[in-house]
Amino acid sequence: MPPFDSSLVQLILWALVGYGLGSIPFGMVLARVMGLGNLREIGSGNIGATNVLRTGNKTAAALTLLLDGGKGAAAVLIARAFAPEDSVQIAALAAFLGHCYPVWLGFRGGKGVATFIGVWLALAWPVGLAICGLWLVTALITRISSMSALVAAAGSTLCAVFLGHGTALIFGGVVTLLVFWRHRENIRRIRAGTESRIGQKG
Numbered sequence: 001m002p003p004f005d006s007s008l009v010q011l012i013l014w015a016l017v018g019y020g021l022g023s024i025p026f027g028m029v030l031a032r033v034m035g036l037g038n039l040r041e042i043g044s045g046n047i048g049a050t051n052v053l054r055t056g057n058k059t060a061a062a063l064t065l066l067l068d069g070g071k072g073a074a075a076v077l078i079a080r081a082f083a084p085e086d087s088v089q090i091a092a093l094a095a096f097l098g099h100c101y102p103v104w105l106g107f108r109g110g111k112g113v114a115t116f117i118g119v120w121l122a123l124a125w126p127v128g129l130a131i132c133g134l135w136l137v138t139a140l141i142t143r144i145s146s147m148s149a150l151v152a153a154a155g156s157t158l159c160a161v162f163l164g165h166g167t168a169l170i171f172g173g174v175v176t177l178l179v180f181w182r183h184r185e186n187i188r189r190i191r192a193g194t195e196s197r198i199g200q201k202g
Contacts, residue, residue, distance in 0.1 A: 002167045005084035014083055018075040018091035022098025026067035027052050030060050048110035050145040069118030076122035089171045092119045111182045113149040130159040143197040146186035153179035
């Protein structure tokens with residue numbers, strides 16, 4: 001962890017800012033605006049880019065990916081412009097939690113993968129790029145989005161250590177555990193051989 005230079009009030013403030021940004025459900029908004037239906041009734045019912053892709057609209061899926069990643073990056077960059085690094089990491093974690101557990105959707109959000117990647121790209125871009133590489137290689141080999149997310153999450157903390165960003169070690173470990181927790185049903189389906197493939201419609 002970085003040194004604790006922020007006051008408790010600052011930490012709470014940046015947690016609220018991060019959560020607020022992270023909780024914007026871009027997938028749901030885009031699906032409604034673009035007439036794609038209710039994502040809760042499509043495929044896995046998830047609000048992320050992978051499920052948006054199951055509507056067959058690649059543009060909507062790409063926009064969801066970019067916006068979900070962008071809100072995580074925005075939380076980090078805004079906090080970094082005004083606050084010490086401990087507040088930055090709190091904002092990053094809160095943005096991820098906001099996506100996974102948005103108050104606007106009864107705390108039933110997405111798996112957080114795009115936001116996870118966006119947060120890392122802003123927090124430490126070499127680590128973010130390494131995570132993107134892990135995700136992409138795994139996706140090309142398996143064609144399973146959840147498997148790619150799990151491999152990227154599992155490798156993220158190691159990447160942080162080897163690339164000289166050890167101050168984010170605890171943050172990385174916590175977020176990795178949360179990614180695995182959010183994918184627990186996917187893990188069961190992967191083991192059973194029934195997990196859906198990238199681009200497969202619901």
